[in-house]
Amino acid sequence: MNGTSTTYRQSHATLLDYWFCLLVGAVFAGGGTLVVLSALAAIADRASPSFDHLGVAFGLTLGLLWAALGLGSLWLAREILRTTTRLIITREGLTHIHDGAVTAFAWSEIALIHAVGPRLTILPGLRELYAIPTTDLRATPDAILTTIRHYCPTVTITR
Numbered sequence: 001m002n003g004t005s006t007t008y009r010q011s012h013a014t015l016l017d018y019w020f021c022l023l024v025g026a027v028f029a030g031g032g033t034l035v036v037l038s039a040l041a042a043i044a045d046r047a048s049p050s051f052d053h054l055g056v057a058f059g060l061t062l063g064l065l066w067a068a069l070g071l072g073s074l075w076l077a078r079e080i081l082r083t084t085t086r087l088i089i090t091r092e093g094l095t096h097i098h099d100g101a102v103t104a105f106a107w108s109e110i111a112l113i114h115a116v117g118p119r120l121t122i123l124p125g126l127r128e129l130y131a132i133p134t135t136d137l138r139a140t141p142d143a144i145l146t147t148i149r150h151y152c153p154t155v156t157i158t159r
Contacts, residue, residue, distance in 0.1 A: 004090060004091065005088055005089060005090040006088070006089045006147045006150075006151070007086055007087070007088045007089075008086065008087045008089075008134075008137040008138065008139045008143075008144060008147075009084060009085065009086045009087075009137065009138070010084050010085050010086075010136055010137065010138065014080065014084050015084075017080055018077050018080045018081050018084070019077075021073045021074070021076045021077035021080060022073075022074065022077040024069075024070070024073045025070045025071065025072075025073035025074030025075075025076075025077055026070070026074070027070065028066045028067070028069045028070030028073060029066075029067050029069075029070025029071055029073075029074060030070070031063075031066050031070070032062075032063045032064065032065070032066030032067030032068070032069070032070055033063070033067055034063070035059055035062055035063030035066060036059070036060060036063035036064060036067065037063075038059060038063075039055075039056050039059030039060045039063060040060075042055070042056050042059070043056055082100050083099050083100045084097070085097065085098045085099075085136040085137060086137075087132060087137055087144065089144075089147050089148055089151050090151060091151050091152070092106060092107070093105050093106040093107050093108075093109075093110070093152075094107075094110075094122075094148070096130075096132050098136070103130060105122060105124055105130075107151075107152045107154075107155060109124050109125050110122055110123070110124055110125075110155055111123045111124060111125045111156070112156045112157075112158060113145070113148065113155060113156065113157045113158070114157075114158050114159075115141045115142075115145055115157065115158070115159050116159070117141075118133060118134050118135045118141065119131050119132065119133050119134060119141070120132045120134060120141055120144065120145075145157055
């Protein structure tokens, strides 16, 4: 907690899924692109006596399929990262990211934080109640409350 922010996020398995999809995407998209470029280079060399129409068609098809698989995997990695549940606590306030939706609160607009079981409920001054389920964050409510007290000792917390 010595930095400018603390982030609580879902399990490490989610991050491993992200890195796996990123790696698969890079390998297949890169490999597919190279195969397509190789097939296109063979088309440019049609005058060669060893020109093979079937090989070029196979290379283009295989390369495009690999590139599509790679791009799909890269998109999946982006979606995993975008929808991973996170709670970011800074000196300015807290931000909750859940299923791609971002909800941010400045400390000045939080009237009360109520901790009940595995949930923190934020009572902002001008908005509706906002619940943060802590079971998604690999952290206990006590750990999160300790972090909140570190960044903003003046916030009112009840149990």
